[in-house]
Amino acid sequence: MEDKLNLFSFKGKYRILHLTWFAFFMSFMVWLSLGPMMPFIRDALGLSEQQAKVLLILNVAMTIPSRIVVGMLVDKFGPRIMFSSILVLGGMISIAFSWMQTYEQLALLRFLSGFIGAGFVVGIRLISEWFPAKQTGIAQGIYGGWGNFGSAGAAVTLPFIASSFGDADGWRYAITMASLMAIAYGIFYYFSVTNTPKGSTYFKPKKSGAMEVSSYADLALYIAMNIPLYLALSLLTWKLSPKAMGMISSTVEMSVYVTLGIIFAFQVLKTWQLNAEHLKAGVPKQHRYKFKQVAILDWAYLVTFGTELAVVSILAMFYVDWFELPKITAALLAGVYPFINLFARPGGGYLSDKYGRKLILMVVFTGVTLSFLALGTVDKSWSIYPVIALTIAGGIFSKAGSGAIFAMVPLIQRRLTGQIAGMAGAFGNVGAVMFLTVNSLVDYDQFFMLIGIVSGIVLILIVVFLEEPKGHMTEILDDGTVEIIKLN
Incomplete structure (x- = not known):
């Protein structure tokens, strides 16, 4: 029967599900490779415990704004191009990270690598296009649960690869190999999926840059709900500040706070501009x-x-x-x-x-x-x-x-x-x-x-x-x- 779930099938929507959870698996394997590789990196480069902790913090920092931005882009451009782009571009940045020589270079590239963690958002939209509402829960659960396992995949395989090279650069080869696999899979994925089943329509927001809402009360709530995202980034900045880990100067700390404030003000303005016209006319x-x-x-x-x-x-x-x-x-x-x-x-x-x-x-x-x-x-x-x-x-x-x-x-x-x-x-x-x-x-x-x-x-x-x-x-x-x- 058509409505019966058949997860062992590799046809139609099931093919899309399996290809997409594995794309998520690869993105998480590259993004979260830092944890299992950190003992190797620390020993090879002589990093302090504080420096290692900073890299782990930087690895998640960019993911917060990236998931918001990628959510807008996937609604506008579609999941196929977005997931492929994240895997290819993310893999290239990860390779660059693995061959950096100074701590400052490592920190910058690890911060940029955080956007790979936004790949998760892309598959949510794609799976919702292919599965009916009565099956979307189990399909999204498999996508999220099995894809999340990429972190375990990194923990199980990469230390073994790094050790097998037996020198200070073992971690570089391990991360490079995982990243090359992600790039190859990103290219394969682009040619293997479509945004919707044949004959279906891919619905897009009328405007992009912020989420459309249905009332002025919802607009106020939407703006308020963005505040915790900026507070989290401020908290990460404080964690690196002279008062906490002492990894950035007071000048850099204040610059980040000011920048976050300006971006938030710009986002509020953009949100108002996008919603004011259609709220006034009636949704x-x-x-x-x-x-x-x-x-x-x-x-x-x-x-x-x-x-x-x-x-x-x-x-x-x-x-x-x-x-x-x-x-x-x-x-x-x-x-x-x-x-x-x-x-x-x-x-x-x-x-x-x-x-x-x-x-x-x-x-x-x-x-x-x-x-x-x-x-x-x-x-x-x-x-x-x-x-x-x-x-x-x-x-x-x-x-x-x-x-x-x-x-x-x-x-x-x-x-x-x-x-x-x-x-x-x-x-x-x-x-x-x-x-x-x-x-x-x-x-x-x-x-x-x-x-x-x-x-x-x-x-x-x-x-x-x-x-x-x-x-x-x-x-x-x-x-x-x-x-x-x-x-x-």
Whole structure:
């Protein structure tokens, strides 16, 4: 039967799904190659612990604005050209990074490499074009969960490649080989996919540069929701400042703050200009949507993906510092965490398709909240076994939550899906920056407790304000005819 999901097929929409999750896998493998390569880089170049930490911070900084920009570009130009461009250009920048000689060169190229992490946004739009609403949750979950596994792919393969060369340049060869694979796949991908099934229309926003909204209240909320993105970038700048890590001067610090302020003011102006005209004229019913839906999903992804990135970064050290586990044992136990993505994120999407998106979001956020509040009560006298069980439970719920969020993202407003996905994705990185900064200032139990509290607040927003997408969306084609897209 046509509607039955067949993930073992490599025809039609399934071919697009498999080609696209692997494109995401390759982008994450290149982007997150820095973590497993850092011990090799540090030894080869004699970097201090502070310098290594700065590179890791710079690796995520550019991803925050990049996901917003890429979301706009994918809605305008289409996913095929965007994903291919990100893989090819990202691979070239990554190769350049791997052959830099000075620390300043490494830092600049790693900062630029952060845009590769925006590739995630592109596939969200493409998968939503190929799969009907009743299957979009499981399809997006597989795309996100299996593609995310690129970070594990880098961790498993690249150290082995670097070691096999047996000299100080081993890390350079490893990153170069991964980057060349990404470039080759980007070219292959361009010639292997189309933006929509044959006969379908690729809907684009009327104007680009900011998201179109449906009311003046939504416009105010949209502008307010951009503030956390700038605060996260300011927080990263403070982290590098003389008062924190001392890696940049006070002059550079102030210059960055001023630049961020100017960009924010320009964005507010652009947002107003883009929306003022059509808000004054009145937004046609078929183009209306509630921006509160976007805002709640943004905060939800801040919790789920932010938690995922933050916890996977600190888990091994937590096991070592508090429970004195051997480093290898701790690393293996922490390594379970990214593997959860293979089933938990698709599972969250599948359950959303089957039982309703709001219901599953309420269930998984209850799980995230309770798991991390429980971890917030842990002390060093606990047995390690319930602690491991709680971290795994928290991982399952948070990753299933990411799947449930992106089961709903494509159903809000089809032609803005890239921008909506981009904003949610950027908030995921904001969450990681926020939680990791808190972790550097407090003990592990307080870090876990904060995640539980923030998750509980978002759970209340979901219960009270989030609305289940129902009925259908309508889009107007260029010739004036109306196309109806079923939501359930």
